[in-house]
Amino acid sequence: MKTLSILGSTGSIGTQALEIAREHPNEFRIVGLSCHSNIELLKKQIVEFKPEAVAVFDEEKADHLTDELKADIPVYRGMDGLLKIAQLSDADTIVNALVGSIGVLPTVKAIEAGKNIALANKETLVAAGEIVMDKARKHSVKLMPIDSEHSAIFQCLNANAADGGNKMSYGKAVDDVESVTLTCSGGPFRNFKSIKDFESIKPADALKHPTWNMGAKITIDSATLMNKGFEVIEAHWLYGRDYEKIKVVVHPQSIIHSFVEFKDKSVLAQVGFPDMRIPIQYALSYPKRLANTASKPFNPVTAKELTFSEVNNELFPCLGFAYEAGKIGGTMPCAMNAANEVAVQLFLDGKIGFLGIAEKIKKTMDVLKVVKNPELDELLELDNDIKNDGFQVL
Amino acid sequence: MKTLSILGSTGSIGTQALEIAREHPNEFRIVGLSCHSNIELLKKQIVEFKPEAVAVFDEEKADHLTDELKADIPVYRGMDGLLKIAQLSDADTIVNALVGSIGVLPTVKAIEAGKNIALANKETLVAAGEIVMDKARKHSVKLMPIDSEHSAIFQCLNANAADGGNKMSYGKAVDDVESVTLTCSGGPFRNFKSIKDFESIKPADALKHPTWNMGAKITIDSATLMNKGFEVIEAHWLYGRDYEKIKVVVHPQSIIHSFVEFKDKSVLAQVGFPDMRIPIQYALSYPKRLANTASKPFNPVTAKELTFSEVNNELFPCLGFAYEAGKIGGTMPCAMNAANEVAVQLFLDGKIGFLGIAEKIKKTMDVLKVVKNPELDELLELDNDIKNDGFQVL
Helix, strand or coil: CCCEECCCCCCCHHHHHHHHHCCCCCCEEEEEEEECCCCCCCHHHHHHHHCEEEEEEHHHHHHHHHHCCCCCCCCCEHHHHHHHHCCCCCCCCEEECCCHHHHHHHHHHHHHHHCCCCCCCCHHHHHHHHHHHHHHCCCCCCEEEECHHHHHHHHHHCCCCCCCCCCCCCCHHHHEEEEEEECCCCCCCCCCHHHHHCCCCCCHHHHCCCCCCCCCCHHHHHHCHHHHHHHHHHHHHHCCCCCCHHEEEECCCCCEEEEEECCCCCCCEEEEECCCCCHHHHHHHCCCCCCCCCCCCCCCCCCECCCCCCCCCCCCHHHHHHHHHHHHHHCHHHHHHHHHHHHHHHHCCCCCHHHHHHHHHHHHHHHHHCCCCCHHHHHHHHHHHHCCCCCCCC | CEEEEEEEECHEEEEEEEHHHHHHCCEEEEEEEEEEEHHHHHHHHHHHHHCCEEECCCCCHHHHHHHHCCCCCCCCHHHHHHHHHHCCCCCEEECCCCCCCHHHHHHHHHHHHCCEEECCHHHHHHHHHHHHHHHHHHCCCCCCCCCHHHHHHHCCCCCCCCCCCCCCCHHHHHHHHHHHHHEECCCCCCCCHHHHHCCCCHHHCCCCCCCCCCCCHHHHHHHHHHHHHHHHHHHHHHHCCHHHEEEEECCCCCCCEEEEECCCEEEEECCCCCHHHHHHHHHHHHCCCCCCCCCCCCCCCCCCCEEEECCCCCHHHHHHHHHHHHHCCCCCHHHHHHHHHHHHHHHHHHCCHHHHHHHHHHHHHHHHHCCHHHHHHHHHHHHHHCCCCCCCCC
16 A cells, blocks of 8 residues: 655646545555645545645635634645645655646655655756756655656656666666657647747637646646657656657657667557546556556557657747757756746736747746756755746746 | 577578677577578578588488588488477577478477577467467476567567466566557558459469568468467467457558557557567567667658558458467367468469468368367377368368
8 A cells, every 4th residue: 555645636637646546545545635725626635535634835725724624634834834745754655746846845855755756747857857866866766757758658668666876767678778759749839830820829729738638837838849848858867868869759649658769779659548547547556557447448440540740849949948958957957947937827827928938938048157066955046036037037 | 698599590580580690799699590491591501600500391402401511510301300400409599480380399399498489480379379388387488479569569568588377478567468459561452342352362462561571471371361360379378368358450551569458558569660670689689688770760750650440350351260269279270270371372372362261261160170188299180181181171
């Protein structure tokens, strides 16, 4: 039996993780839950799963919930609350389904407390990949990716565990890996032919993802391909690959979730209808596989034709920014991520256009004085600084 | 360093196995070679690879070669010669690239001598799967499939070795397997719409395989889909799956070489341009992977659209015969195989039409009195009997 704390339990990933726990009561016990502000749903989750403690990031909502629950269980508040849930002594595995760089510190604290991490929060590895992987090795914790693409690679490597060695690696097969290829739906604008086509995009257009049903931030990131850029940086840290050996291919049907090429030119892929249930469950059940009656079985005959094409880097510059930031390293990926986070919110708020997202990121990267080998505090401070427009470009 | 004996060294699989040995002289030493009758090529192979002994199945050709080589190395003759090469004391791995049921006995004798088997000969498991797998477990030898489809499954399971347990199984993952799906190019006649279209097929038409370049027998088997039927029976024995859990899907591009569905509905696949080099090399290098500069790297962007469809069982009855024979078991698969072998030769010799192949197989299966749990001798006798038209249907 695994004991889980779920950070972000009211979101898309969090609610699916709880469905899995519901269906496998002998495999999982929920000991901690946290949400941003959706306390109505959190209350239902508390009644059903009976966690030992919960946290609400929004402090006013946290106080409401405290009043309502009348101290049956502790209700923690704000970032301190998240960190408490991330370090609950009874939890052996933390599901980090937070959105944004807010997810970095809870991951780090959970690793320091010896917890295994089922990681959906992309910004953790984008902003602080080196620090996080160093700590994961030092504390011998397992890092199980929830992203469909990284789960695909994880499964193709028949992942075993962090090896405690020089690089975080999954299974002996990692030494045999030549390259990984992340597939990418291309997002809702993949058929756009000219930069002009992007000028009139409204938030509602960008929130219509063709194949995956996800939260707002990640859906916009998927429309700009920044999401794929994040995954490139994550792949670098998770699988110890150089950026030259991490490829991206547009695959609009989202059936093949990623490819791993081995040194003998054999290629493995993980395949299925788009369904986050499968990678979430594998991250939770790893190294076991559990029955899954909720997902539709894959049938290649009912899948559409599978097609693949190159990314148009001119129309989707964010992917290139991520490669560039990843190769530069140091504080650059953290700055890029913070700028993106602010820019996406500005776009969702109608304050900038779709093309403004890439512009803001580029300006931020242009003015950043990169610090090599930053400490975690420096990264968090930089993140905060950019979000408060310390660079005056956002 | 592995020491290899190659049965069928002058054929398509055998020559590619030797190319791999040539490129990896620190990994492989050739200790035995055998061919049917192509002694000109065998002589070149002897000069280059310096085996300890060779065999020529055609006894007259064997005598020619003996005269020419002037007793530098032993030249064995006929089936006894094959068996000698299959059991050479210095060989740790036998590559069985023989065509037809002639491959059964060398596999069995090699297993009894404790050799690992890289198996391309389909008829071994079709005709005598239960006996062969029992012996493989008993002698703790590894069985590495060379077929692209079975190599795909083997790789998706991150195959380990025969487990010595109740069923031959590859890696712990086998318990998590829900089903396997073999892909099938559909052969040159996959677009035929009516049984009438098959009436005028000439051997030359059937020998034009759309995606794979192989020997004549297996190319005809691919055109009738009997080859896929053989693979279904092989999958049953190699991976311990019930026939209901072994599926076939037509995939004309031959890019996805097979699928494995796990119990959590995750699906893995092995992928690549059609190229037997990759599965042959993996069977030889297993459990390692070795560099492979000969094969073209897979690039999904340059692959055609990937499509999948159901097999038309009315137009391709041989696939159904194989399922039926496999489920009946006992002597039935051996009889089906022998009838197919004779019928394919009759077709290649212009003595029967394409549709006659399925007719002959069906008649043979109709008249067979099935014996359950046959001994190997009974199977070999039945095979011989059918080939000599003991049933008077061929």
